[in-house]
Amino acid sequence: MELRVELCGQVRLPVDVTTTCPDNLCNFTYARVFTRLDLYIPKDISRSCPVVAFITGGAWIIGYKAWGALLGRRLAERGIIVACIDYRNFPQGTIGDMVSDASQGISYVCNNIASYGGDPNRIYLMGQSAGAHIAACALMEQAVKESSGQSISWSVTQIKAYFGLSGGYNIHSLVDHFHERGLNRSIFLSIMEGEESLSRYSPEIVVKQSSSQTIALLPLIVLMHGTEDYSIPSSASQTFADVLQQAGAQAKLLLYEGKTHTDIFLQDPLRGGRDPLVEDVLSVIHVDDEITQEKIAVAPAPRRLVFEWQLQLARDTMETTDLSMMDTNRINIK
Known part of the structure; x- marks a missing residue:
């Protein structure tokens, strides 16, 4: 596995790692597998930092x-x-x-992040869109294994909270929706390993079928969704939150009024200024750290990165484009 490190400051590297850092960006290999991860590190790592393991959409x-x-x-x-x-x-x-790759990456973070200034007791899992689904699948799969005494490389109890951003958690209910949005039904079912596997890879259904021992292992589940999300409707998070709560898990739902599938993850940060997503994530991570909360409260707001007309153009384009922004009918399955 290859690790690229984005350095905002100095970082402690293991002595057996060789690395080059052109332009403050480190790239190095640490295992022979097919997946990679990028590591973004704060300038100040004089004390162990909280860690977010992020799975993209x-x-x-x-x-x-x-x-x-x-x-x-x-x-x-x-x-x-x-x-x-x-x-x-x-x-x-x-x-x-995909779930296996994500789980392997989470395992590496859980077992090695202390070497890079991270606190192994403050690890958070986050996914966006398809990544939220994949991360939730990995979390539930691990909880089922752990509660049944199977061998594991990382423990669900190492995860302080899971943040699911704009995700879909019941794949059965999304097949037709995705097809209408442009993600061809046959392609999607191939991705999900056939119709017979939809329940296995639907975290919402897995929760319903799980034992109380499995549910007890789950961390706080925070589901975040824009109300104007047409790629994956916010009802997907609402229903999953309800199922989790009915099963006895800790779960809460954060809805962002008027926000689309990408607004809170992409457009809002590009605008600069107040960032609701980051603020909500920080409020969970630093809930017991008053000193850090005070520092964040007085920190300068991030600057705008693009003009508003550029964001509007991108939004207008996406509203007339299918879900995957590609012609999935051209994908060849061999």
Whole structure:
């Protein structure tokens, strides 16, 4: 596995790692597997930092770890290490491969982040869109294994909270919706390993079928969704939150009025100023850290990165484009 480190300051590296850092960006290999992750580190790591393991979206087809760069930089500026974990996309892999890759990345973070200034007791899992689905699948799969005594490489109890941003958690209910949005039904079912696997890869259904021992292992689940999200409707998060609460899990839903599928993750940070997503994430991570909360409250607001007309043009374009921003009918399945 190859690790790229975005340095906002100095970082302690293991003695057996060789690295080059042109322009404050470190790239190095630490294991022989197919997945990679980018690590964003705060300037000040004089004390152990909280950690967010992030799984990006991309309709299970165009996901890439660099999509988390904006979030990584924003959170690193506020004292949080962010690991943006890559995974195989379709058709290089199907959902089982994606969940396995994500779980392997989470395992690396849990078992090695202390070497990079991270606090292994303050690790948070976050996913956006397809990444929220993949991360939730990995979390539930691990909880089921752990509660049944199976061998595991990381523990669900190491995760302080899960943040699901604009995700879909009941794949059965989304097949037709995605088809109407442009993600061809046959392609999507191939990604999900056939109709017979939809329940297995629907975290909402897995929760319903799980034992009380499995549910007891789950961390706080925070589901975040824009009310004007047409790619994945906010009802997907609402229903999942209800199911979690009925099962006895800790879950809360945060709805962002008037926000689309990408507003809170992309457009709002690009605008600069107040960032509701980052603020809500920080409020959970630093809930017991009054000193850090005070520092964040007086920190200068991030600057605007693009003009408003550019954001509006992008939004107008996306509203007339299908879900995956590609012609999925052209994907060849061999």
